[in-house]
Amino acid sequence: MNDKDTSGVRLPPPLFYVAGFLVGVALELAFPIDGLPLAVAVAGALIAGGLWLALDGAAMLFFRRAGTSMVPFNPTTALVTTGPYRFSRNPMYLGMAFLYIALALAFGVVWALIVLPFVIAAVDQLVIALEEGYLVRKFGQPYCDYMARVRRWF
Numbered sequence: 001m002n003d004k005d006t007s008g009v010r011l012p013p014p015l016f017y018v019a020g021f022l023v024g025v026a027l028e029l030a031f032p033i034d035g036l037p038l039a040v041a042v043a044g045a046l047i048a049g050g051l052w053l054a055l056d057g058a059a060m061l062f063f064r065r066a067g068t069s070m071v072p073f074n075p076t077t078a079l080v081t082t083g084p085y086r087f088s089r090n091p092m093y094l095g096m097a098f099l100y101i102a103l104a105l106a107f108g109v110v111w112a113l114i115v116l117p118f119v120i121a122a123v124d125q126l127v128i129a130l131e132e133g134y135l136v137r138k139f140g141q142p143y144c145d146y147m148a149r150v151r152r153w154f
Helices: 013-030 038-066 091-107 110-139 141-149
Strands: none
Touching (some): 038 091, 110 141
16 A cells, blocks of 8 residues: 555544534533523434434445545545535535534534534645545546536535
């Protein structure tokens, strides 16, 4: 295996979401904010959790079918552009954002919702940008064409 045949991502992407959520919990403990009404929080958590399951589940299934790794530290062996990848170049990271929202709503951690845009910005710049550069180098014009027709997030 060629060590240079990776995206160069240094940290596991879920770590960004976990770290952001923990910052939100710490802020919530220090400066509590009243949560949403219970019915709204539960409904939102269920919807966001369902979106997480649908996006990440489908994305993992399509990666498995293509025989390529979901782990950004491993080489990518196939370009996946079907399934949820028809609508988003990053359905797994979008799914993780929905899981984050579901947990924040379920546990009433309003600060975590406030922190989420910073988490998304970090993932966008420190993970996705590196992955896209790698995929352009690896797959060339087919990936550039894919980037031109499918949005990064949604």
